[in-house]
Structures are given as structure tokens and as C-alpha cells.
Amino acid sequence: MFCQNVSIIPTSAPPGNACTVSAQALLGDLACQARETPDAWLIVDDGHGNPIGIVGANDICRRVDSRSPAERSRWMRTPVETAIKGHLRFDLIADGQTKSSMDADLQHCTVVSKDGALMALVTPQDVLVSWKSIETMIDQAQNDHVTALPTRFVFETHLRAECARGRRDHHSVAVILVDINKFKRINDQFGHAAGDAVLKAIGQALRETFRSYDLVSRFGGDKFAILCSGCRPGEIDRTINRVRGGLEKLQFSTSIPRPVPTVSIGACVAHDLDQIDRPEHIIETADECLHFAKREGRNRSFSSESGVESVAVC
Numbered sequence: 001m002f003c004q005n006v007s008i009i010p011t012s013a014p015p016g017n018a019c020t021v022s023a024q025a026l027l028g029d030l031a032c033q034a035r036e037t038p039d040a041w042l043i044v045d046d047g048h049g050n051p052i053g054i055v056g057a058n059d060i061c062r063r064v065d066s067r068s069p070a071e072r073s074r075w076m077r078t079p080v081e082t083a084i085k086g087h088l089r090f091d092l093i094a095d096g097q098t099k100s101s102m103d104a105d106l107q108h109c110t111v112v113s114k115d116g117a118l119m120a121l122v123t124p125q126d127v128l129v130s131w132k133s134i135e136t137m138i139d140q141a142q143n144d145h146v147t148a149l150p151t152r153f154v155f156e157t158h159l160r161a162e163c164a165r166g167r168r169d170h171h172s173v174a175v176i177l178v179d180i181n182k183f184k185r186i187n188d189q190f191g192h193a194a195g196d197a198v199l200k201a202i203g204q205a206l207r208e209t210f211r212s213y214d215l216v217s218r219f220g221g222d223k224f225a226i227l228c229s230g231c232r233p234g235e236i237d238r239t240i241n242r243v244r245g246g247l248e249k250l251q252f253s254t255s256i257p258r259p260v261p262t263v264s265i266g267a268c269v270a271h272d273l274d275q276i277d278r279p280e281h282i283i284e285t286a287d288e289c290l291h292f293a294k295r296e297g298r299n300r301s302f303s304s305e306s307g308v309e310s311v312a313v314c
Helices: 027-036 057-064 069-076 131-142 152-169 183-190 192-209 235-252 280-295 308-313
Strands: 006-010 020-022 041-045 051-056 110-114 117-122 173-180 215-220 223-229 263-270 301-306
Touching (some): 027 057, 027 069, 051 057, 057 069, 152 173, 152 215, 152 223, 152 280, 173 192, 173 280, 183 192, 192 215, 235 263, 235 301, 263 280, 280 301
Parallel strands (some): 020 041, 263 301
Antiparallel strands (some): 041 051, 173 223, 173 263, 215 223
């Protein structure tokens, strides 16, 4: 890698390194810095000296400059950890080493920057993470190639982070599963290109239905998963109706075969995350609701809410 005017800054130096931010730093607090250096990259620290990801200043700007005032306000109050594109992991242990002896954290990493912009991260294991060179590869690995939506891996990673934040901030977390009914028939009758067109159209319709800070992903096959936060008791039914309303617009689309397929929906809202032993439980409950909807004849929706009494008490 050839760079001019490159500076190498050990992160064990006194605080003030502009390349590192806390995972709990609010996007609104970073907005001014991000606008001044929109091409910069920031290492996100989990608060204990461990690097958990890298976020681009342009991603911060895109969120806090949302056209919707409500969504803009929400993003301003959201921790930077939600904007991480790819999570870093330094848990590989070489022969003869223990996890404690590795100390693969920010205090023992080296930041390589150019004109204040992050170029690379060097770990104690001599691993060079050049974010600019691998960003495209990470995008391809984390986004489904048909729908361009995040993959199941990304969804589950964000679910764990959102559940942890829900416990801290006392807000609900909801998972909505959307399954295309009789999708195999589309592939068999019209071919896989037509099936891909249906997946892409439904994925786009779902993305347009939800808020910018909700995560819409392709969960696998003909199933989509949506991660929402801050749902009030009973509000999930209105959200599901919004989903159906958005998908009904596909009746006017000329890019997918007729008849436009229907969907079955299952949802679970956890209002008190302290009652959830593991984040996957929310997915499993939503999946049970989805299977119930399909057993009852498809083109139906069922939801489950837990911890409603905790909200009432608060």
C-alpha cells in the first residue's frame, strides 16, 4: 500500500485520538465531526478497549440527515454501535497462547491514518485490516445478492446488539417474519429469474414500509425478517397492517408474474428484555406464530407479546 503523509498513532497514547469512538457515543454527538470529514473511518470501541467494528463518517451523516424529522431525531439519540457495517473479532488463539496473553484490544493496536482518515488497523498478531480495500468484500458478504438486503447473519448480529441496548434503555424489541406463500410454484411455472424478481420486489416493498432504523433482511429462501425497536403494547398489529398495505402495491407492478403471491406473517414483541434468556427466543416465537398462520390457511398474520405487564407497571 502506497500512501503519502501517513501517520502511525499507537492507541495507547493519551486520549483524544479522533480515529476511535465509544460504542455508546451518540450519532448526534458525532454528526459535526462526520460532516467535516465525510470520507473518514472510525474504530468503534466497546468501552473496555476492545475494537468491535469500523464505521464510516458518511454512514453517520446518512442517518442523522434523514429526511424524516422523527427518524432524524431517533438517529441522533442512537449509539454508534448500530451503524457498524462489519463486526471485528479478535478471538483466535495461537498455539501456546492464552486469551489473556493476547490482549488483542485497542490499547495494543496501531492505527494507520492519512490526513485524519483511518486507513488500517494493525493488531498484535501482525494482522493488517485495510478497511478501504475490504469494504466492498464485506458488503458483498453481508448483503444478499438477489435482494441487496442484509443477510441472516447480519440480522442476528443486530438482534443481539439491540436486545442488549433494550435492556439498558428499557425499550422493546420486535421480530417480524414474512414468508412468501407457495413460492416454489413461481419458480416451477415461470423460472428462477421470475422468482428472483418477486424476492427483489417484496424486499424493496418491505424496506420502503419500515423506518430507516428498522432492519429488513432476507432471512433465507422465501422468508424475510424485520427487526424493530420501541413498539408499544398492541402497536405490532398496526405495523403488520402497514406491511400488508405496502405489499398490496405490488399488484400494480409489471416486473413480477401474476398472480402476485400472498404472504404469511408471524411476529413477536419482547417488551421486557430481562425476561428473555437469549435473543434467539424472539425469533423462535415469531417463527411459531408464522407456522400457525400457515397452518390456518396462509395469507394470515399472528403475533405474540411478552412483558406487557412490565410496561404497564412503568
